Every structure is written in structure tokens, then in C-alpha cells.
Amino acid sequence: MDEKTRQDLLKLFEGKLNQAMRLYLETCSRCGVCTEACHVYASMPQAKYIAAYRAEIVRRIYKKYFKSQGRFWPSLGQSKDLTEMALEELYEAAYSCTGCRRCMVYCPFGIDTQMIMSIAKLLLVGAHAEPEILTMLADTSIAKGESLEIFREGFLAGIKRLEAEVVAKWQSQAGDTVIPVDKQGADLLYVALAGAHSIIPAAAVFNAARENWTLSFFEAVNFGAFVGDPTRTKLILERIVGEAKRLGVKEVCICECGTAFRVMKQLSGPQPFQVSSITQVHARYIREGRIKLDPSKNPEPLTYHDPCQIARNAGVIDEPRYILQHLASDYRELAPEPIYNWCCGGGGGLVALGEETLDFRMKSSRVKAEQVRKTGAKTLCTACENCHTQLSDLNQHYQLGLEVKFLSSMVAEALVP
Amino acid sequence: MSQTIKADKTLDLKGLPCPMPVVKVSKGIKEVQVGQVLMAETSDPGALADFPAWAKTSGNEILDTVQEGNTVKFYIQRKA
Numbered sequence: 001m002d003e004k005t006r007q008d009l010l011k012l013f014e015g016k017l018n019q020a021m022r023l024y025l026e027t028c029s030r031c032g033v034c035t036e037a038c039h040v041y042a043s044m045p046q047a048k049y050i051a052a053y054r055a056e057i058v059r060r061i062y063k064k065y066f067k068s069q070g071r072f073w074p075s076l077g078q079s080k081d082l083t084e085m086a087l088e089e090l091y092e093a094a095y096s097c098t099g100c101r102r103c104m105v106y107c108p109f110g111i112d113t114q115m116i117m118s119i120a121k122l123l124l125v126g127a128h129a130e131p132e133i134l135t136m137l138a139d140t141s142i143a144k145g146e147s148l149e150i151f152r153e154g155f156l157a158g159i160k161r162l163e164a165e166v167v168a169k170w171q172s173q174a175g176d177t178v179i180p181v182d183k184q185g186a187d188l189l190y191v192a193l194a195g196a197h198s199i200i201p202a203a204a205v206f207n208a209a210r211e212n213w214t215l216s217f218f219e220a221v222n223f224g225a226f227v228g229d230p231t232r233t234k235l236i237l238e239r240i241v242g243e244a245k246r247l248g249v250k251e252v253c254i255c256e257c258g259t260a261f262r263v264m265k266q267l268s269g270p271q272p273f274q275v276s277s278i279t280q281v282h283a284r285y286i287r288e289g290r291i292k293l294d295p296s297k298n299p300e301p302l303t304y305h306d307p308c309q310i311a312r313n314a315g316v317i318d319e320p321r322y323i324l325q326h327l328a329s330d331y332r333e334l335a336p337e338p339i340y341n342w343c344c345g346g347g348g349g350l351v352a353l354g355e356e357t358l359d360f361r362m363k364s365s366r367v368k369a370e371q372v373r374k375t376g377a378k379t380l381c382t383a384c385e386n387c388h389t390q391l392s393d394l395n396q397h398y399q400l401g402l403e404v405k406f407l408s409s410m411v412a413e414a415l416v417p
Numbered sequence: 418m419s420q421t422i423k424a425d426k427t428l429d430l431k432g433l434p435c436p437m438p439v440v441k442v443s444k445g446i447k448e449v450q451v452g453q454v455l456m457a458e459t460s461d462p463g464a465l466a467d468f469p470a471w472a473k474t475s476g477n478e479i480l481d482t483v484q485e486g487n488t489v490k491f492y493i494q495r496k497a
Contacts, residue, residue: 136443136475137436143470150473151466154482154489158462161487193435194463219463221435257435352436389434 001084005127009082010065012126016119017066024116025062027109028052034103034113039342040096043366051103051113054093058116061086087129094120094228095131096360098350100308100343117348121228133356134227134349141223142232145239148217155217156181162196162203170204170415179203182247183214188281189249189273191220191240191260193385198255201412205282208415209290213253216243220260221385226349237268244273253281256408258309258347258384265314277310279383282411283319286326293414298328303377304407305334305391306341307384320383320407327414332375342368344382346390361390362397369398381405422480422492424456425449431460431488438464439471446477446495454480455493465489 017025034051036042041049048054060080063070070079080086099114124130144151163178172178179199180186190206190213192198199215206213218239224232244252253276254261265275285291304324310316317338324331335341345365350357372380372394380395380402382388392404428445430438442457449455457468468491472479480492 133440133443136471137439139474140439140467140471143474144466147470147473150469154465154469155462157484158465158489162462192463194438194461194467195432195435196461197432198435199462217466219435219467223436352440354437354440385435 006082009123009126012122013119016122021115024111025059028055028111031108033106033108037103037106039345039367040364043364049096054097055113055116057089057093058119087124087127090120091124091129093117094124098343098345098347100347101313102343105339118228125227125229130227131353133353134223137352138223138227138229138232138236141236144218145235159215162200165200166203172207176207180214184247186214186247186249187212188251188253189214189216189244189247190253191216191218192255193219193221193257201409202255202278204412204415205291209285214247216240218243220254220257222260222263225259225263226352233263237263241268241271249273251276253278256383256385256406258307258386262309262314277316278408279316279319282408283322286323292416293326293411294416295327295329297414300378301330301332301376302328302379302381303332303334303375305344305380305382305387306338307382307387308343308347310383312339323407323411327410332377334371334375342371344368344387344390346386351386351389358393362393365394369394369400373400377402379403379405381407381410383407422454424492425453426455428457430457439467442468443471446493449495451495451497453495457491457493458488460488
């Protein structure tokens, strides 16, 4: 690595050094409590998968370049040069961590390994050593924000074709716009994913609740966050913020996508609208009597996987359980305390990397598969597309014999007319 | 127009979870030579928005889109 590149990367590193980050980098006492907290280590016990070990790679580069001891007496401190080899170690650390933050809730100091890994990911982006698929996906999202006209008509035509499916199954009122798009004065902007499965059931529930809603032109997922690039993350986020402001909505409802919800909720700053997950919105409709569900539709034992980015990292824990009280007659918890639930193993961009990460994802999530199997459930539902894909892969790999479903689709299926 | 376009490779992307349609079309285009055509068939409305944006950022060209029932076929020429 040439000196200019190193200096450029160190500037990126320095930009991440706020008070909290310095605390995380200087506090670890090597107590080892985080060791068994990581699903990767618990499934594949190797030192490189210990949360503190991952963080230590970043921590030693920090000591080398940002602490006096490392700068003047590197041989005395545990410091590390920023080299090509260090970048390879950072890659393995960052992309074997799903950012689930289970280690953080066990750590006596609350050290946020995911935050530390965000330095690793940023250095990889700066060195053009990140997974290029994630950057490509982020750039595609940004291009959509810059050029609505290149897909507007095609998208509207595609949405129109979905309306017949909503009407056929859920009998929307004649004369209503079944899937409104670009509706000025709507109360709620629903931000979905690319798939029809993310739009059709949601439309059925919004219409059943008589919501004044509109569908976003943009997909919810933020690949800038997956790849750890703050600039791309912001550009992707701003597309939705801009659309929400233009339409004058009071609420932005994020579909079943954990990262999308956490990023919009925690990084969009003060806005003239509130941010909700679709799970929160559905719970509210039930509470207010705007929709009614038939629990007899789900007589089999059922369990729910809390997506890390929605539950542990964004606090949506009670709402799915409230929905499930109205949706299932034999609900079984995966973990005694939802905050300690195992990650599915697909976060941090690993699912988006597809078959490239499949073997690692299956091996590193053995504990998750065992946790699910122990419930005896016949149905496993969740509220995140990433988790759904990963859990479906686990279901097949470990022959769990389950049906993996989206919670929002189950709500739509159980609607009482 | 598409009746005269011959696809050198085809991809069935119907019903794939996010973000696989774009991931697979991005990988698929690298499996044809520059100047050749990839045909990608999708049923997802989001892909109708994603593919033109992906083509713009990747420098490839969508020659034609053809709707057949609930699916849309994209004919994409590799440019670089």
C-alpha cells in the first residue's frame, strides 16, 4: 500500500472517531463475555470469530496511528500497521459479523462491535476492497433517486398489474385506487421492496384499515449501510425523505426490511413525519379496531424470529407479539428474552452476497437452526426480507421441516372481511 | 422490435427475493461477450425500476422491454 493511500484511509478512520467510538476502542478489558455471545463463534468456535478479536484488528490500527504509544513506541504497544494484509484481516472480520449487536448486550461495558466494524467497512470502501456487488446495488439505488423519469412509467404499469391480484383475493372496494402511487396529501408513505410479495399483502391491509396511503417509487433497503459507506447511505436515504416531504405525508412506514427500518428511524434526523415499521402499523390497526384477524387460520405451533435490526437494535419487540396474540393459537417464543435472540446469520450484507456466502451462512448459524428446532413449531415467521431468505436457506439446509413466512403476509391472510 | 433480437443468454428472475434480480442480472451480463444480449425475465415491479437504473450505472443498454402476461422481459446489450 502506498503512503498516499494509507494517509487517505487514516483520514477516513479519523472521521469515525467520535467520543463513543474512542470509548469502544479504549475500553475492552478482554473479559471474554462476548465470546459465546456471537452466533458465528457459538457455531464455529474459532478465535477469529470472537467479537473482541474482530474489534482488536481495528483497535491495533487505532493504537498505531492515533495513540502516542503506538506512534512513538510501537514495539511496546499492541499496534498494527495499516497494510494490504491488514485490509484482508479487516475484510474477514467485517464480513463475518452480521452487525446483530448480540455481543453488545452481553458486554459489561456495552462495547458496540458493529460500530467498530463500521470503521473496517469504511476502510475497505476507501481502498476499493469492499464486496463490489454491494456497491453496485447502492449505486443502482442512487441512480434511481437521480433519474425517476427513466423508470417511472414502467414502474407504474407494473404496479397497476398487481392491483388485480389484490382485488381478486381481498375484494377491495370498487372505485378505490387499490395501490396508490405518488398521491399528494396521503397520510402514510409505504416504502416496499422490489418483490410483489412486499406490496400485495401490505396493500390489502392498508385498504382494509381504510388508510390514506401511497406507495413509494423507491425500494426501502439501504445497500449503502450494508457496505458501510456513509455517503451512499445518506444519498439512498434522502430519496425517501425527499419523496415523503414532497407528498406531505405524516408517517413513513418501512416494509419488512430490518436495515431499511433502522437506517430510516435512526439516521434520517428530525423530520416532519414519523417513521414506523409495518409491524408497528399493523399492531396499531388491531389496537384501534381498524382490522380484525382470525387466529383460527393458524392452529399449528408457530414461532417468531425477531430481526436484529428491528428488535434488538430498534426496539420493536412488543408489537409483533401483540399481533401474534391475534393471529396464532399456539405461539412459542424462540428465546426467553427476545433481546438475547440469536441472529439468523444473514445480516450485514451477507444475504445480498448470495451464493458466495451461502456455505458460511449455513455453518455459522447452526445455533439458530437448533434454537428454531427446539420450539417444535411448524411455522416460523419473521418481519425482515433478509432474515426470511436466510431462515428459508437454514430450513432447507438443516431440514427443519418448517414453513417460513412473513408476518405481514400472515396478517393479510388472516384478515376478517 | 424484440422479435428481431436474439438473446445470447436468458435468466429467469421471477419471484426472487430482494436484491437477487439485480445481483443476477449484474453477474449474468458478465457471462456474455461485449455486444451480445442478455434476456432477463422478471415479475417484480421493483425490478422494472431497478433494471433501467442498473443499466445506467453499469453502462449497459436495455434494447427493449416486452410485457407477457404478468412478466416483463428485458433485452440488455453488454456495452463494456
